[in-house]
Amino acid sequence: MSQSLFGKVWDAHAVKTLSNGQTQLLIGTHLIHEVTSPQAFGMLRDLNLKVAYPHRTFATVDHIVPTDQRQEPFADPLADAMIRELRRNCEETGVTFFDLPSGKQGIVHVVGPEQGITQPGTTIACGDSHTSTHGAFGAIAFGIGTTQIRDLLATQTMALAKLKVRRINVNGELHPGVYAKDVILHIIQKLGVKGGTGFAYEYGGSVFDNFSMEERMTVCNMSIEGGARVGYVNPDEKTFEYLKGRPYSPSGDEWDTAVERWRSFASDPDCEYDDVVEFDGANIAPTVTWGINPEQAISVVESVPTVEGSAEKEKALVAEALEYMKLPAGAPIKGTKVDICFIGSCTNGRLSDFEEVAKYLEGQKVAEGIKAIAVPGSQVVDLICREKGLHTVFENAGFEWRGAGCSMCLAMNPDKLIGDQLSASSSNRNFKGRQGSPTGRTVLMSPVMVAAAAIKGEIADAREVFGVGELANA
Amino acid sequence: MALEKITQVRGKGVYVAGNEIDTDRIIPARFMKCVTFNGLGEYLFYDVRKNEDGSDKEHPLNDSRFSDATILLSGENFGCGSSREHAPQALYRYGFRGIVAESYAEIFFGNCTTLGIPCFCATKEDIRTMAAAIEADPSLEITLDVENERIRFGDQNLTAVVRESARMALSGGKWDMIGELAEGESEIAKVVAGLPYMAP
16 A cells, blocks of 8 residues: 555554554654753652663753853853753763763754654654654654653653655755745745645655655754654655765665665655645745744745735734834835844754755954854764864854854843843744744844844845855745 | 542633643743752742743732632643643642643643643633633533533533543543653563564
């Protein structure tokens, strides 16, 4: 019977049907971090249970870690307590911890793939909704709550209902200056923040065929912002090439067998999907959010919506967003003054993100009064960037080059907005208060667009600022 | 593990209006720097309830008329965004025992069910009717009937939807799955044995 990748991987990991009708699903790879795991380990101790498969559990510290002044003890005693708690939990249970001294620490969704832990045909879970990132490798990967972390630690399984699958094709070609980040912002804008609830998104089409693994990760990362808990791309030669030789990848005699097995998980060409949606890459422009959820996005050449011009059912949320973001309704988004510029996060904190921006930063300077930070997604990314001299390009332009962590995405470490500062951010959420101040304002965009905003001191069209290709009609 | 069978929730209600209320709003991240869930109730909806100087903003949860509410009403896609279980934990520890909304984000829904908090889906119309009734009489007793998927208050008896798996788990006293999951040890081992990447 023809099946999608989702169906094949599901069947390979299903243990049995539970009394509530859900499936007991084996999660082969369990990633953990310091924020959502401590209570789960605590519950395990209370129940007197052991970790069932410590060798399939991998930990890192990312959310609370400072991106500068990383020497311990951390200045924030709460953060310090959390890293020590994770250390203790991993030591006691035998879980591998990519700790700060290891040289492998970083954002969990950057570390998994670069270590070769993320592989096709596997199930992967983590107490973090951006776990969908790992679907870029043809895995079923999704975020879970702390109680499910407990379930996984104790049994390596959890209860889950099978998702439907929506195939999203993006065909044609992207215009110059349009990146993977724009593709996912565009998809979410069209399908909505709850369009994917109950679905796994399978991404395909020529644009995805041509994407690198890191570009596929950027798209899959934000699937959850479209309501889809799972988002994936079928594995192909690029996937295998990426994985070859990585620390946890199969090697030697096992490599070829693994690749054949991985290939077999790809969706059958004639399989049926619950829904299919088509996009033309040529219709995608550099995209920025203007509001308080990721769906409230427009092309950089467009204007901020007005309440009057919005559909009836949208009016209340548009009004709420306009009030919070303090952007003049109906005015072009280009030219909006920014205060902070942030390049990093599990969405766009990988090597290719920094390489692409560095191309355009040569000879440029961050505008007066702008604070710009570049945060590598992992110690490995940091090291490679330094080896290539990229960090110097950023620093010469006026960016601060930081140590690896979640940084300004979410305000659990010292990198935060103050007051109603507006940030141009390569992260994934623009909710009210997300970046640490109850009145802080977030505008999401691609890393190159963040760089353009940093140079101009305002939201700008990177294609104009950096002379990227021809200006497309958006 | 003997769990309470949750067949209904009975209590007073409070309406927190709005669509796409995300979990950052329900519990801002800066309050999540903790190794237990203790004390989270205090920070529920903190930034929409409190000014920077700590004084109260105008918000239904600051309105003393609704201070005993154990049932929360809201809009579409409630609990979207981050998977943080801290959000339903904060709701529970604040005192909420049931939620009525138009729709829920998936991870949030699952987290609530695992904590024994029934999440009912009702139409926008019905939620408006309930909200108006609560506004008119904050002491109104509301019954959320999990098994029969109904919401009763005053002389109203509305139909609602409680997803089948959640309904079965809550009313069957199996909403925390650990016991049942742990029973499958040998079946789990069989599946593990068939997955080359699981080998030590």
